[in-house]
Amino acid sequence: MLYQAVALLVIGLAVWLLVHNTHENLRGRGIQSGFDFLGAAAGFDIGETPIPFSPADSYARAIWIGVLNTLRVALIGILLTTVVGVLIGIGRFSRNALVRALCSSYVEVFRNVPLLLQLLMWYLLFVEVLPPPQAAWQVAGLIYLSKGGLAFPVPVWGAAHLWGLAGVLTGLAAGWGWRRWAQRQFELTGEERDRVWVPVLAVLLCAAVGAWLGGAPGEWQVPEQLPFAVDGGASATPEFLALLLGLVLYTAAFVAEVVRGGIQSVGRGQVEAAGALGLSHRQQMRLVVLPQALRVIVPPLTNQYLNLTKNSSLAVAIGYPDVVSIANTTLNQSGRAVECIAIIMVVYLTTSLTTSAFMNVYNRRVAIKER
Amino acid sequence: MVVDRFHPIAPRPAPVPARGWLPWLRQNLFSDWRSTIATVALLAVAFCLLRDVAQWAMVHAVFAPDAGACQAARGVGACWGVVAEKYRLILFGRYPFDQQWRPEVATALMLAALVVSCIHRFWRPWLAALWALVLATFFALMGGGMVGLAPVRTDLWGGLPLTVMLATLAIFLAFPIAILVALGRRSGLPAISVACIVYIELVRGVPLISVLFLASFMFPLFLPQGMTVDVLVRVLIGIALFAAAYMAEIIRGGLQAVPRGQLEAAATLGLGYWQTQVKIVLPQALATVLPSLMNNFIAIFKDTSLVTIVSLYELTGALGLALNSDVEWRPFKIEAYLFITAIYFGFCFAMSRYSLWVERRLDAIRSR
Numbered sequence: 001m002l003y004q005a006v007a008l009l010v011i012g013l014a015v016w017l018l019v020h021n022t023h024e025n026l027r028g029r030g031i032q033s034g035f036d037f038l039g040a041a042a043g044f045d046i047g048e049t050p051i052p053f054s055p056a057d058s059y060a061r062a063i064w065i066g067v068l069n070t071l072r073v074a075l076i077g078i079l080l081t082t083v084v085g086v087l088i089g090i091g092r093f094s095r096n097a098l099v100r101a102l103c104s105s106y107v108e109v110f111r112n113v114p115l116l117l118q119l120l121m122w123y124l125l126f127v128e129v130l131p132p133p134q135a136a137w138q139v140a141g142l143i144y145l146s147k148g149g150l151a152f153p154v155p156v157w158g159a160a161h162l163w164g165l166a167g168v169l170t171g172l173a174a175g176w177g178w179r180r181w182a183q184r185q186f187e188l189t190g191e192e193r194d195r196v197w198v199p200v201l202a203v204l205l206c207a208a209v210g211a212w213l214g215g216a217p218g219e220w221q222v223p224e225q226l227p228f229a230v231d232g233g234a235s236a237t238p239e240f241l242a243l244l245l246g247l248v249l250y251t252a253a254f255v256a257e258v259v260r261g262g263i264q265s266v267g268r269g270q271v272e273a274a275g276a277l278g279l280s281h282r283q284q285m286r287l288v289v290l291p292q293a294l295r296v297i298v299p300p301l302t303n304q305y306l307n308l309t310k311n312s313s314l315a316v317a318i319g320y321p322d323v324v325s326i327a328n329t330t331l332n333q334s335g336r337a338v339e340c341i342a343i344i345m346v347v348y349l350t351t352s353l354t355t356s357a358f359m360n361v362y363n364r365r366v367a368i369k370e371r
Numbered sequence: 372m373v374v375d376r377f378h379p380i381a382p383r384p385a386p387v388p389a390r391g392w393l394p395w396l397r398q399n400l401f402s403d404w405r406s407t408i409a410t411v412a413l414l415a416v417a418f419c420l421l422r423d424v425a426q427w428a429m430v431h432a433v434f435a436p437d438a439g440a441c442q443a444a445r446g447v448g449a450c451w452g453v454v455a456e457k458y459r460l461i462l463f464g465r466y467p468f469d470q471q472w473r474p475e476v477a478t479a480l481m482l483a484a485l486v487v488s489c490i491h492r493f494w495r496p497w498l499a500a501l502w503a504l505v506l507a508t509f510f511a512l513m514g515g516g517m518v519g520l521a522p523v524r525t526d527l528w529g530g531l532p533l534t535v536m537l538a539t540l541a542i543f544l545a546f547p548i549a550i551l552v553a554l555g556r557r558s559g560l561p562a563i564s565v566a567c568i569v570y571i572e573l574v575r576g577v578p579l580i581s582v583l584f585l586a587s588f589m590f591p592l593f594l595p596q597g598m599t600v601d602v603l604v605r606v607l608i609g610i611a612l613f614a615a616a617y618m619a620e621i622i623r624g625g626l627q628a629v630p631r632g633q634l635e636a637a638a639t640l641g642l643g644y645w646q647t648q649v650k651i652v653l654p655q656a657l658a659t660v661l662p663s664l665m666n667n668f669i670a671i672f673k674d675t676s677l678v679t680i681v682s683l684y685e686l687t688g689a690l691g692l693a694l695n696s697d698v699e700w701r702p703f704k705i706e707a708y709l710f711i712t713a714i715y716f717g718f719c720f721a722m723s724r725y726s727l728w729v730e731r732r733l734d735a736i737r738s739r
Binding site: 102113128278 | 377380383399400402410413560561562563566572575576577579580581584585588589592593594595596673674676677680687704705708712719720723
């Protein structure tokens with residue numbers, strides 16, 4: 001009891017001292033405080049904006065754009081990282097020694113170099129090695145890559161795409177039905193039916209039929225090479241691409257280690273027992289090892305996702321306008337250090353806590369059900 | 372009956388035990404057609420890549436610090452001349468040129484002390500004394516102002532000494548905080564455990580950059596008026612407090628792995644809380660999590676590169692300092708980046724190998 005009272009007193013005193021000092025200092029230096037500056041015109045322009053923005057718009061809108069940019073790179077990054085990381089993690093158990101060596105050297109190299117350095121290098125490569133926009137590298141006149149970034153076609157919404165989407169949904173439903181049926185059959189008879197390719201084919205087929213019904217190919221906005229630039233279609237800036245590439249390759253090394261650790265945590269006896277039951281290598285992996293490994297993998301995987309999100313703050317070093325970068329500009333312009341840093345922290349705290357809440361729910365679902 | 376419908380599959384041939392390199396090749400590179408394709412394709416790609424890289428990095432490369440020759444070889448060969456020309460600026464930042472033997476000696480001392488600390492046989496009380504001595508010498512050498520050494524302000528410190536110093540001191544500072552916070556989080560006193568949980572979750576929820584901004588912009592506001600703290604110290608405290616939260620979670624994992632029986636046995640022997648923790652719980656807990664702690668140390672070492680964003684010129688920042696304003700050498704930044712990449716990689720790789728070695732030794736001790 002005494003300890004607690006002392007601890008509380010010390011913490012309270014420290015907090016009071018900090019707040020008091022800060023207040024005194026702010027007043028002493030004539031710095032205004034408060035969040036009223038958020039309504040003022042920002043006065044700077046932002047390189048890439050998912051929603052319209054002009055320098056006359058408010059600081060609040062600028063920071064909101066920063067948040068959107070952070071979320072955009074984090075979400076796409078998490079998806080890609082999962083794919084790359086899982087592939088490399090599983091690759092370390094390949095029967096081919098070269099694949100194993102390749103995967104482990106990938107992990108060693110990317111894990112042991114600071115992310116900031118990797119980002120700076122990728123960005124440098126993007127602006128040095130890639131050709132200028134006048135002579136962009138292109139793939140079949142559809143995709144262009146140059147110092148100006150990556151340009152790719154996007155559909156203009158029309159009947160074909162709508163029907164195609166409807167086809168995808170039908171295909172998904174059909175594929176899901178097939179998987180359920182295959183599972184039932186497996187449980188009843190022990191006979192394995194394909195559960196991956198049939199649904200994939202169903203989705204593709206339904207999408208094609210749908211698009212054809214709607215009058216494919218429909219309208220696409222395709223980028224084209226102009227004398228001095230690439231125009232049209234959708235585009236991604238070199239800053240975004242460098243940040244995404246750096247984050248994905250770096251985090252994938254850690255995800256690969258998480259996956260490897262999870263798979264190794266499943267006892268040898270489990271694999272040997274599965275082999276003794278006559279399950280093939282693939283079946284052993286899918287039916288015995290992975291379901292048990294998943295439980296070990298999910299918590300550290302969540303941490304890696306959160307790390308990726310937090311590491312996206314390094315965008316400030318290569319000029320991608322994420323929330324830190326914009327808040328930093330705001331800080332330099334308005335001088336409201338306390339408020340701007342508070343905004344950065346609140347944004348990240350919110351995303352972190354939300355992600356871990358979601359992952360906790362998932363974790364509870366895959367956790368061991370003890371009976 | 373459902374069971375009737377199962378029909379047994381034919382037994383597979385028993386595995387043939389094989390030794391020697393030929394069976395090894397067959398099993399690991401050519402076990403079936405897919406493996407064979409992968410082997411051939413990977414070998415082909417590796418051959419082409421290695422050939423190109425060797426051409427660029429060795430055959431057509433320029434090793435002399437000659438900007439003209441580098442310019443001529445641009446696009447075909449690497450310009451290692453940039454490293455030969457700028458390595459002092461990259462390694463020591465803006466530290467006065469004629470005094471650079473001081474950071475050299477200081478860093479060598481620090482690294483030697485780190486290596487000594489990695490050897491289990493030397494984990495004796497004198498190691499603490501050695502560290503006190505090494506740190507005192509380090510700061511005396513770097514800062515000067517005594518025994519005839521010219522004083523050098525901390526904003527001139529840079530490069531590798533700064534990286535090594537920040538990482539080492541951050542670990543030293545963070546470790547005791549982490550232990551206290553981890554114990555606090557597990558303690559039965561609600562006020563203390565809640566305070567520790569809030570600290571851990573708050574720090575782990577935000578990126579290091581925001582903590583560095585805090586240290587560099589806001590920290591001066593926290594202090595009473597008229598009091599200033601060197602920016603190096605502020606950043607160091609920031610990194611240490613940040614690292615401590617992660618370390619505390621790792622140590623907590625170790626604390627949880629100590630069996631209850633140990634605590635009960637300690638209580639039976641009449642040990643108090645601190646005696647139990649220091650003599651019984653912590654040694655076991657720390658031994659369990661040593662590999663994770665090493666990973667955390669590697670992360671701290673890599674994270675020191677972020678201080679360049681708040682204008683401290685450690686290795687990454689010193690490189691920018693050396694090249695950004697030099698039009699002649701700026702085109703060869705990628706080679707310079709590769710140079711410091713190799714330095715970072717060397718340190719981190721050594722640490723991760725050491726961690727693996729410790730892990731194996733621990734396993735060997737446990738399975739005895």
